[in-house]
């Protein structure tokens with residue numbers, strides 16, 4: 341124990357890196373400022389009651405979005421540090437060791453702690469409202485998922501200030517990630533941070549599958565669901581099959597590192613290729629997990645802003661589900677070059693190419709939806725229009741990568757880097773931004789400034805092409821990924837400098853977005869209609885922001901685009917819905933257990949990372965105690981009286 345405390349002290353206090361000292365000091369000051377503000381304004385009770393113990397899907401959604409945007413900032417700073425290092429040949433801005441840490445944390449943070457929570461935030465904010473439900477199927481579990489995600493993300497980020505960041509790449513291939521080659525605790529922070537948040541993700545997948553299958557408003561058959569709900573279902577199904585693989589893989593790596601097992605070492609009967617297969621059996625579906633909901637968002641937006649029904653509804657559903665299933669049969673395209681049998685390579689090349697077909701179907705459906713539509717170009721639609729060409733090029737270069745013989749040239753080059761940023765930024769990031777812009781008024785009750793939004797869109801969009809298009813040519817010219825610097829003799833300097841300029845333009849785009857939010861909060865334009873975009877689905881039928889109970893009376897949803905059809909009928913003076921009496925509403929109660937249990941997981945993880953069993957074991961006991969206490973909690977629920985509901989409705993609808 342003394343040894344591990346000495347190790348801790350030496351790694352904590354003697355890092356020698358001014359950047360890390362700087363970060364420590366600024367984190368310290370931020371924490372002090374936060375505690376002081378909460379104490380001064382007497383907000384601790386409010387924080388606990390309204391946010392930490394909440395099980396309301398809307399609040400959980402907001403917390404996910406805030407966490408994701410903070411992580412986007414950190415991942416973005418990482419990206420710009422790397423691009424600065426690569427701006428000119430022979431730069432000494434970052435050491436090679438530091439560069440390794442940064443691409444590792446950037447990759448992990450962007451995919452697992454930015455894209456995933458932004459996606460879960462949108463699931464939470466939108467799905468119950470779109471299907472006419474009052475919450476998700478398991479609100480307690482939902483809160484637990486969020487806190488596990490947050491504690492996992494905090495644990496991962498903590499490595500930056502204590503013990504050093506992981507540096508074995510975002511997927512931590514052994515043998516590099518084994519104890520012998522990565523002796524520092526950074527890799528253990530990686531294992532535990534991702535493990536804890538991954539369990540949260542799995543539970544979110546389960547929660548949304550049950551919510552969608554069981555909690556839809558009467559009349560809403562599966563084939564009448566909004567397309568975003570279908571995409572959430574497709575993504576959640578992918579999650580429940582993919583995430584257990586991640587859990588097992590990381591657990592095995594943890595056993596290797598912590599207890600000297602030999603699952604992935606060549607000595608002692610293990611095999612690193614086993615890890616490569618397992619991690620991609622999760623890793624490949626993972627990229628589709630994050631893109632599928634983006635497809636759903638684009639479908640909603642295209643149809644709303646073209647004022648037309650979505651073209652090819654059935655083929656869209658079919659395409660989403662096909663992609664979800666097929667994504668489990670393509671994983672080996674990530675290691676065509678690692679000595680796989682020719683027949684295996686041929687199989688995986690073909691399965692990969694097949695995915696282009698359902699994806700193409702979707703692209704054409706969006707185009708046909710816009711065809712002859714009365715399109716308006718507000719910000720959500722702009723991001724959607726920016727996405728289409730970007731994603732098509734990124735997808736097509738993916739098909740080039742799937743041509744196995746050619747991949748021997750492209751693999752691990754900047755061509756690959758350009759491919760995946762094009763689909764991840766042009767597809768996932770643009771998609772979630774579009775969703776955030778689209779549903780913002782519903783969530784917060786005010787609209788975002790359009791002008792600043794347009795500035796943000798154009799700087800991001802142009803910045804994207806300036807940053808990533810040159811990388812295809814750098815890749816073809818032999819520049820490999822994970823290179824921390826290069827010489828003048830290579831002739832890569834113009835393209836790299838251009839790319840760095842583009843990276844900073846995207847940074848500017850992010851600043852515009854923050855400015856846009858700040859500006860819109862200051863000069864608040866309240867959304868009094870509840871339906872600012874002339875929407876088509878049920879979430880637009882209720883006031884903005886949605887009341888605690890969502891729907892005073894559960895709606896009837898017999899058609900696709902139920903709210904649109906209802907508006908049409910109302911305009912024609914047809915009354916089909918008989919006024920239902922308002923009844924007391926049954927709601928799930930708050931609980932502090934998800935938070936406390938997640939803190940126990942954090943403590944357990946931290947204990948294992950440093951080999952402190954005196955800390956890990958009480959953590960585990962805490963987790964068990966939380967489970968026990970919760971299983972004896974029988975009546976954590978309450979009713980909102982009908983009078984209160986009537987009063988809230990009247991206030992929100994401005995009839996009082």
Ligand code: HEA
Nearest residue numbers: 627631673696699700732735736738739741742751760763
């Ligand atoms: C959201 C994320 C996302 C998405 C959607 C995709 C989509 C695709 N990806 Fe990509 N990919 C990544 C994220 C993503 N990828 C990441 C992160 C890596 C690298 C990880 C790492 O190594 O660190 C990677 C790596 C990667 C490789 C490994 C290369 C290597 O390591 O050497 C391959 C190889 O086949 C590949 C292929 C594809 C294909 C075929 C698609 C297809 O789904 C694309 C389908 C879309 C289209 C084709 C466009 C629209 C279609 C039409 C307009 C119809 C007409 C077209 C045809 C019929 C061809 N990807």
Ligand code: HEM
Nearest residue numbers: 419422443444447450451455509510764821822823843846
């Ligand atoms: C803001 C714009 C961004 C810029 C400028 C940027 C830049 C970079 C750079 C320079 C690298 C390292 C390349 C290398 O040396 O191999 C990298 C890697 C990576 N990026 Fe980004 N990035 C951006 C956004 C994103 C986003 C939004 C995501 C995901 C949603 C993402 C996911 C990744 C991944 C997975 C890696 C690979 C990490 C690894 O090799 O282990 N990036 N990025």
Ligand SMILES: [Cu+2]
Nearest residue numbers: 624671673674
């Ligand atoms: Cu893949």
